[in-house]
Every structure is written in structure tokens, then in C-alpha cells.
Amino acid sequence: MDTVTFPAKADLRLPRYQLIRDDIVRRIADGQWAPEQAIPTEADLCQAYEVSIGTLRKAIDLLVADGVLTRTQGKGTFVRRPRFDSSLFRFFRFKSADGKSVQPTGKVLERAVLKPSETIQEALQMKSGEKSIRLSRVRLIDSRPVLWEEIWLARHRFEALTTLPLDEFGDLMYPL
Incomplete structure (x- = not known):
């Protein structure tokens, strides 16, 4: 090396x-x-x-x-082969009313294919003029919103997500 x-x-x-x-x-x-x-x-x-x-x-x-x-x-x-079942949720420290740990569910509310800002373009290491995918997602516990996320992806890497029905995204983006 x-x-x-x-x-x-x-x-x-x-x-x-x-x-x-x-x-x-x-x-x-x-x-x-x-x-x-x-x-x-x-x-x-x-x-x-x-x-x-x-x-x-x-x-x-x-x-x-x-x-x-x-x-x-x-x-x-x-x-190590990534495990998305529990490792990802170490960032979520939510508890139910009875004190038990709960994992939020996720729901993609909106998807848009658009030109990103320069900051996002740079962070995603995209070329000028390339389009991106913006996802708006909410995290829910007991059907109540607890967290809103805005996710930006380089379109050329995640093209399949442009046609995936929103209800098929599931709770975890990484394994998807």
C-alpha cells in the first residue's frame, strides 16, 4: 500500500x-x-x-x-456488510408513552426532479447542468409526525427512484 x-x-x-x-x-x-x-x-x-x-x-x-x-x-x-435493520436507528432515541423504545416509520410526501443549488451540486459532486432528485419525507411515530427530511440525490445515480411509486419507498432509504 x-x-x-x-x-x-x-x-x-x-x-x-x-x-x-x-x-x-x-x-x-x-x-x-x-x-x-x-x-x-x-x-x-x-x-x-x-x-x-x-x-x-x-x-x-x-x-x-x-x-x-x-x-x-x-x-x-x-x-462489515451493512446492516440496516437496527444500526440506522441508533440515531433515533424516541420513546413511547410507556417508556419503550420506538422506531419511526417514514413516508415520502413529494418527489421532484430539478436542477439543484450550487451548494447541493457541489456536495453531490455533480456536473453543471445535471438534474437531481429531491425527496420530502416525514418520520412518524404512532402516525404522528416527529421529523421532516429533505433528501437530495444525484439523478444519474438514482434514476430508478424517479418512477418508483411513493408508497413503495418504505421506511429505510439505504437498503432501497
Whole structure:
């Protein structure tokens, strides 16, 4: 593995282990390492990031705790296959009247295909003139709205969502 240079938009004020954690996540998202594939050895990663084993292990420990990676004794560290059933809902801390944890449902209210603002275009790394998909979604608990979301997607990556009936979106966007 070659020596790693962090992307220009990386915040170099962050601790080194955090930069490494973020870079590994970026590499996984970019498809450099696929689910169930082993990442390079700790020794190779230490050399590539030019850090001590302790710094690297702190980054890996965070990714294991977040469910992004999994360690197998004697075999290595692997990219974990995403689980959308419960991991996604760790961000929702809603309780019912009797104190039980509840997971909100989702309902897409509106879909539009349009030209995004420059800010959204840049965030989605879209070319000038490309169209996007904007979804307005509400999260419900016991049929009562608790959260409204505006979701922007690059149309060329998610074309199939332009014709999917709104009632078929379901509660989770990621597996869809």
C-alpha cells in the first residue's frame, strides 16, 4: 500500500486517528474495499499512514465499534456488510408513552426532479447542468409526525427512484 495523503478537504486539525478513520470510511464508500473483504494488515496501514500501531488501532477500534469493520482473530480485519435493520436507528432515541423504545416509520410526501443549488451540486459532486432528485419525507411515530427530511440525490445515480411509486419507498432509504 502506498503512502496515504489525505484529501484536500480533510481537516488536518483533527487527531491523526480520526483522519485515518475518516479516510478508511471514504475508501470503503468509494469501493476500494468491498463488504466482507479484508483491509490491508495493520503493519501495511501503519506504514501507509506513517503512524504508530497505537494510533492505527485507535482508528480501527472506532470503526469496529461503529460496525463498519469486524476483526477475526488470526484472519484479519474485514469490511462489515451493512446492516440496516437496527444500526440506522441508533440515531433515533424516541420513546413511547410507556417508556419503550420506538422506531419511526417514514413516508415520502413529494418527489421532484430539478436542477439543484450550487451548494447541493457541489456536495453531490455533480456536473453543471445535471438534474437531481429531491425527496420530502416525514418520520412518524404512532402516525404522528416527529421529523421532516429533505433528501437530495444525484439523478444519474438514482434514476430508478424517479418512477418508483411513493408508497413503495418504505421506511429505510439505504437498503432501497
